[in-house]
Amino acid sequence: MRGKQFLDRLTKRFGDAITGSNLEALDPWIEIAPDSIAEVGRYLKTEPDLRFDMLCDLTVVDYFEPDPKKAAKVSWQPHLEVVYHLWSVPYRVSLVLKVILPRWKDDRPGSLPTVPTVSSVWRTADWHEREAYDLCGVEFAGHPNLRRILCPEDWVGHPLRKDYEMPLEYHGIRNR
DSSP states (O other), X not given: OOHHHHHHHHHHHHGGGEEEEXXXXXXXXXXXXXXXXXXXXXXXXXXXXXXXXEEEEEXXXXXXXXXXXXXXXXXXXXXXXXXXXXXXXXTTEEEEEEEEXXXXXXXXXXXXXXEXXXXXXXXXXXXXXXXXXXXXXXXXXXXXXXXXXXXXXXXXXXXXXXXXXXXXXXXXXXXX
């Protein structure tokens, strides 16, 4: 089963929860509504003829252009994309899912967007989601232990956000 077949099957099963796709991309992907990602993931993992039993990677892409001149030329609105790379060990096939989120919940800067955790579907998501939370500022609702994994607990901000400003000092240690 490949791109179009996956898309058709997921659309038939989940309807409006499948919100987009690009099957012609170098790494074809299917877009899932944020509230449905765990349900879709569970289905992809447990269906006997699919068995996407491995979450290889979960990352966040920040679509934001901080330079006003360049921002005026982009065709997209600022947003975050949570990207899930799945692999079916028995069928040796990959699948990429995306969830589109606003950069800030309710358009309030500093208020992190939220998506349901998939850590109950794939255990490795526990660490991937903690890293995405820590570095990119996405909250994973229902995560069993959502806390920083790379930055200190008292670190302010999320370093992989394109508008992140590195502090001049941290606990008396000068950065520059």
